[in-house]
Amino acid sequence: MLFWLAELSSHGPLNLFRYITFRAGGATATALFFVFFFGPKIIAALRLKQGKGQPIRTDGPQSHLLTKKGTPTMGGLMILSGLIVATLLWANLTNPYIWIVLLVMIGFGLIGFYDDYLKVTRQTHNGFSGRIRLLLEALIAVIACAAMMWLGGPYTTGLALPAINGFVVDLGLFFLVFGPFVIVASGNAVNLTDGLDGLAIVPVMIAGATFGIIAYLAGNAIFSTYLGINFVPGAGELAVVVGAMIGAGLGFLWFNAPPAQIFMGDTGSLALGGLLGTIAVAVKHEIVLAIVGGLFVLEALSVIVQVISFKLTGKRVFKMAPIHHHFEQLGWSEPQVVVRFWIIAFALALIGLSTLKLR
Template structure:
């Protein structure tokens, strides 16, 4: 929205700053941070009043959780999404269709997560609404988003790119819609599974957002993309502003989510932020890199898949508890140890993912 101020730069030179994505990304980060920080206490108080007993805690998990986390309100994702949306609308160039597509996916996934959280809180159970219905709604949103991105995207919008290889590898045609939707749905649910300890999910999300903010900026710039040998995606640079807003909103939320958490993100936030990351990865044609940058989320999701498959096939569990962060708790790691060590892993994976930009 504020990009229009650049039109008056002939009257006041510094207004020319609003033309630059880097400046607006920084502004979006600061705005989202202060928005969440300012409205956070009121949101927490309102959710605590409405929810009463708060999010139900797993009885089969570490017993310390029952004592320290019981009664903590959930749906904290509302704080993150509100700050992110407000900041993006303020600082991004709203002429970019990519901005609207990723925001709509985030809102759609957020609504699904919100309804799931609502059912869990009101019924005081871990079971939300039907898993098949939930996946069906996610698939519908993701497919529409992928179709929209193929319409507004580059000439090879349905082609697949691989790290360390110049250009596109193979054009998937209409099957790209299924592939792209799988990336978005997978990212959403992987982040959702990671959100199990205070601060565990939000910091890796911010790290991934920072990595993809850089990738979006470079992929949207014809000069930088040509120099690095990555695929040029016109208009994708504006997604760096969205990533900046995600980082700022995440920092604001972390203030209240730091141990001991005053509020949980809930499915409202984790599903929406994961879906947002997945959509950005599809938009900038770095879907495979997302599996590297978001490797921690992939590990968490795989641990659940392996655990369920093993138990159904053999009656035995591979991990003491899934997702895998609970496995390490059962091994004797304290919650802060698990969280900080997983943050380190997420940071290292982000650096590896960014290094692929020059491996061409």
């Protein structure tokens, strides 16, 4: 909305609204203060509605039963509301990429919200059917990828390989399989990571900041040519969405820091993961997402390996999955697991960014 003020004048202070960097900063501050202001009210309302809060796994660390019992979930509502308000206020709403990523984020958020609702009302870890949930996520992701194909462009259906300048594999219609897979996998990988206070939100912000930089560079013809990455017209505007996500995430972390006053829940983790996946697909850096989001990949793989091993051999590879619980069972304290995983996420983000210059 504020972007339109720049149309009123090409000179003076209003001209600042033309710059993506300025609006990304504005979106960050807006989302942060929105969550700070409304956060306590949302927590109080959710605590009143949910009563017993999110059910805690009885097979996990016993300390969780004592410290986390009764904590309300669906904290993703705080993040998404702040993100949406800031995006609508600061982004260029004529940019189709803005609406595509918001479609995925809100769609995944609604799926996660319903799953959280069932878990809270039934006081069980089982939400609605996993197959139906995946089908709904896939449908939303396919619509988003089809919209990207409709927008057109030289690399819309292409797969770029990191560290190799100019090499793009045209996936053709297979893009409608590969793109949705990346988005759905990203959403569920972040969802699996969300198991300890502050564990998911900081790596999400780190990955988001990384892709905000990539989106800004990919959307700039000069920078993308210099770095040898694919130029995606209009993708730079996604940096504003990322700024809003970081601001909302920082605000949420204030309330989610140990001991958490609220949990993100599937409402937030699915939505934010889907958002990251959609941005990666839009800027043609899907493989880089696997590097930057390597922590999420590790968490998801630990669950897959655990399930396959138990079904085939009856034995577990890890003491408990996802893998952050494995380290808790080894004796690491919750803060140790969380901070060390943050460090890993930061290191992987640096590796992901380095692929830009390696070209």
